[in-house]
Amino acid sequence: MKNKQTNILVIGSGLAGAIAALTAAEENKKVILITKCKKLLSGNTPWAQGGIAYTAPKDSASLFKKDIINAGTKHSNEAAVHQLVTQGPKLIEDLLINKLSIPFQTDENKQFIFTSEAAHSVNRIIHCQDQTGLIIHEHIIKRIKNNNNIDIYENYTAIDLLTYSHHSQNSMDIYKKPTCFGAIILNNRSQGVFAVYADKIILATGGLGQLYLHTTNPPESKGDGIAMAWRAGARCFNLQYIQFHPTSLFHESGRFLISEAVRGEGGKLYNVYGKEFMKEVHKSGSLAPRDIVARGIHQALINTNHPCVYLDLSHKKKEWIKNRFPTIYKHCLDKGIDITVKPIPVVPAAHYSCGGIGVNLLGRTSLKRLYAIGEVACTGIHGANRLASTSLLECLVWGYIAGKNAATYKEEHDFPTISQWRQETKIIDPAL
């Protein structure tokens, strides 16, 4: 396949990549959007059940900021948190509510129904039942498909970033500032490899949950974006801060996220003996910050020598549960658990990488022309532990800002000559 050239190359089609691609395309830039999955609708975004933190009647940017910093155990980057809480609500309004018309749940007076999740001081999360990420993603993908400036490559994997120091045939380029100028791409079907040269490159490849035995993440969350950026020489940090979600379904078929919103709506955690053990761990009980609940459950498993704890919502009305949590209800029922009458067996599982490729407030990495957004990036917002329902919000804010900056920030963009990719079929060096 022939090499290609574009203004903006976006790698990864989750919410962050999708927003960045659309924003850059609307600035009249040519965009190539690639995903290694068979469909754009993939990655963690469609799996995001809980919702997106907005702003509630008795809320303020400073209260939201305080909640994020407390949940992050005071390791957060305050400037990034400030950007999130001040720009996030406006972008939800402009992009999600007004432009994309996302049907967030409202009451009979057309007012948003706000839900609660752990460590939020007020109920500020808006949602589309338990399918918030899926519905937002479907709406934005429709827009992307109708935009002539975006070329979509489904089933193509980025396998390496092109940099002056690693790929230029001009040996003098090693003395230039570390710069990325594209990526090497594999066509998953034909196995052909080609280069995409781009003025700017935006990495939005998501998280790394699949590095763990048990995760709430889809199969594509393998940390490949971080690996590529690391090889290219980009600065990465906070990678030790992996968030474990306290409640994933404990079932032989595999883990499945049981949203924190279940506890936000009154679900309680019990050990195998029916004891509400979290009451002894934290004053907020089952709704304590996520890291504290995950550790509380881990301790309960050890104390009881039982493989799971139980999350009970069965005191709520059956019809209400089915309507509020249709995805969780159906998934559990398929596994033989009717959550309207029985508690759900749950355990913690790897959920979110709080660290990643270090970026500034514009989403720019330590390599020139390379941006990173969404879970693959580390803005520093989440510190050591992410506050619930801030991941879609971060994708929205940094996706928009990085898309805009990549499209409008003028910097020299030359394309050094590189060696052609060689598809080796024989052993080149027997010593290797």
Ligand code: SIN
């Ligand atoms: C959940 O619904 O519990 C997950 C939401 C999140 O990780 O922010």
